Amino acid sequence: MNILVTGGAGFIGSHTVIALSEAGFTPIIVDDFSNSNHVVLRGIEKILGQKPRYYPDNCHDAEVLRRIFREKEIGGVIHFAAFKAVGESMREPLKYYANNIGSLIVLLETMLEFDIPNIIFSSSATVYGEPETLPVTEDSRIPPAESVYGNTKQIGEEIIRDTAAAGKPLKGISLRYFNPIGAHPSAYIGELPIGVPNNLVPFITQTAVGLRPALTVFGNNYPTPDGTCVRDFIHVMDLAEAHVAALKYLINHTAPTIYEVYNVGTGHGNSVMEIIQLFEAVSGQRLNYRIGERRAGDVAAVYADVSKIEQQLGWTAQRTLREALEDAWRWQQTLGIGN
Numbered sequence: 001m002n003i004l005v006t007g008g009a010g011f012i013g014s015h016t017v018i019a020l021s022e023a024g025f026t027p028i029i030v031d032d033f034s035n036s037n038h039v040v041l042r043g044i045e046k047i048l049g050q051k052p053r054y055y056p057d058n059c060h061d062a063e064v065l066r067r068i069f070r071e072k073e074i075g076g077v078i079h080f081a082a083f084k085a086v087g088e089s090m091r092e093p094l095k096y097y098a099n100n101i102g103s104l105i106v107l108l109e110t111m112l113e114f115d116i117p118n119i120i121f122s123s124s125a126t127v128y129g130e131p132e133t134l135p136v137t138e139d140s141r142i143p144p145a146e147s148v149y150g151n152t153k154q155i156g157e158e159i160i161r162d163t164a165a166a167g168k169p170l171k172g173i174s175l176r177y178f179n180p181i182g183a184h185p186s187a188y189i190g191e192l193p194i195g196v197p198n199n200l201v202p203f204i205t206q207t208a209v210g211l212r213p214a215l216t217v218f219g220n221n222y223p224t225p226d227g228t229c230v231r232d233f234i235h236v237m238d239l240a241e242a243h244v245a246a247l248k249y250l251i252n253h254t255a256p257t258i259y260e261v262y263n264v265g266t267g268h269g270n271s272v273m274e275i276i277q278l279f280e281a282v283s284g285q286r287l288n289y290r291i292g293e294r295r296a297g298d299v300a301a302v303y304a305d306v307s308k309i310e311q312q313l314g315w316t317a318q319r320t321l322r323e324a325l326e327d328a329w330r331w332q333q334t335l336g337i338g339n
Contacts, residue, residue, distance in 0.1 A: 002026045002072050003247065006059040006107065007080030008052075009036040011191045012122065012180055012239060014044060016078060018189070019240035021048050025247070028072055029054035030064070031081070035194055043188035060103040065110040076118030076250065078243055079107060082152070085198040086126070086297045089148035100152035101159070108163055112170065118250040120243055123157055123174040125232070125265070125302055126150030134269075135232075135305040138176070138261045147297035157261065164259040171258045173246045178232035178265035178304050180239045182324035183331035190331030191236075200275060201233075201325070205332035208285040215287055217272055219294035224301050228272035232265035232303035235319035235327070239264055245315040265304030266317045275325070282325045 003020055007013045008029030014036075017027040029041075029052055044052045057064040059081050068074070082100040083089065089096045104121070111119065127150055128136045129143040145151035160172040181201040183190025196212075197203040207215045220227040242264045250258075270278075276287055310316050 001075035001251070002028055004068065004072075004074050004077045005029050005080065006077065006103075007031055007036070007082065008054065009033060009038070009040045010080055012177070012236060013080040014040045014189045015184060015236045015240040016080075016243045017044055017052060018047055018184060019237065019244050020247075023244045025244075027052065028068070028074070030057055030059050030068060032056065032058040035083070037192050037194070040189055040192065046188045047184060047186055060099065060106055062106050062110050065107065066113075069110065069114040069116065074114070074116050076120070076247055077107065077111060077116065078120045078122070078247070079104065080122045082122065084149060086147045086149045087198065087295060089152070090296050093148040096148050096152050101155055104156050104159060108159065108170070112168055115169065117169050117171045117256070118247065119160065119170065119172045120246050120250070121156055121160055121172060121174045123176045123261070124150065124153045125176050125178045125263070125304065127154045127157065127176060128302055130299040131302055134301060135267065135303050136263065137305040138263060138308055146299055150297070161259050164257050167257060169256050171250045171253060171255070173250060173259070174261045175242060175246060175264050176261065177239060178234055178263070178302070180236045181233050182235040182237065182319070182327040184237065185327055187327070187330045187334040190328065200272060201328050202332075204276065204279050204287060205328055207287055207289070208279070208283055208329070209332055213288065215276070215289040216292040217276075217289055218292055218298060220291045222300040224271055226271050226273045229298055230269040230271045230301035230303065232267070232269050233275065233321055233324065234265050234317055235324040238317040238319050242309065242313070242315050245313040249313050260312075262309040262313065263304040263306050264309060265306055267304055267306045269301060269303035270321060278321060279325050279329070282322060283329045
């Protein structure tokens with residue numbers, strides 16, 4: 001079965017392309033490379049032993065989607081393509097609403113036009129905001145979003161839910177990711193941010209190899225054990241495999257219309273300082289870091305209750321935090337300072 005992967009050259013998308021291929025699916029990437037790099041395609045080819053199928057286009061364009069759907073028999077879509085920087089979303093809200101919401105609407109309209117029922121939506125734990133209780137479950141209260149990025153994910157979920165509720169022939173799953181880190185163990189693909197990283201681990205690894213002069217820890221006065229933010233860090237290959245489990249669930253589900261939401265995490269949290277200390281132990285490198293001001297949109301702590309996805313989809317995270325940091329460090333060393 002051909003599966004369209006929007007944003008398939010991105011961090012999570014590229015690893016999901018590998019997981020789909022290993023599960024017997026044929027991923028077809030559409031990515032305009034506005035926030036990714038063509039080098040990722042070479043890495044995928046090295047892992048799979050064949051060139052990935054891809055369209056260098058923007059999935060916000062309905063004509064692009066129609067052309068793909070005419071040329072390929074698509075059985076489902078995994079929708080990653082979106083702007084994702086929390087801080088930038090607070091400065092450029094219209095950019096985020098236009099891209100993240102607009103592309104989803106165009107995609108859904110075109111899927112319905114071509115009778116393509118299955119969609120997995122790349123959502124986020126940011127929809128939970130500052131949770132009232134931990135761990136968060138899929139039934140936890142969804143407060144007003146702490147960031148524009150988080151709000152685009154809330155709205156995206158609602159759009160898919162409401163489309164299914166209207167009786168349209170749509171089978172959808174929103175996966176609420178926690179904090180993906182790591183890289184493929186081959187070190188052929190990994191997180192490759194454009195410019196200054198917005199995520200913790202690539203900033204750590206870039207600091208360790210000298211690409212960044214210092215790492216800033218955004219606040220150490222949160223109500224957490226060591227004062228730094230606590231997150232549920234999940235290996236990106238575990239997250240990729242969750243998409244395969246979700247896709248199989250949709251394909252095997254006989255109802256013409258369904259909608260489900262699942263947390264995808266490890267089920268426990270680690271603080272920013274714990275990540276720094278474990279990375280230093282894994283790499284043997286002393287990190288130059290400083291404590292800075294809190295960052296707009298950040299919450300103190302959030303980690304997942306993953307019992308629903310374990311019970312319904314049979315998926316559970318397999319890889320350790322140490323493995324994730326080892327893989328991320330191996331990937332950074334492979335890149336050196338040349339990329």
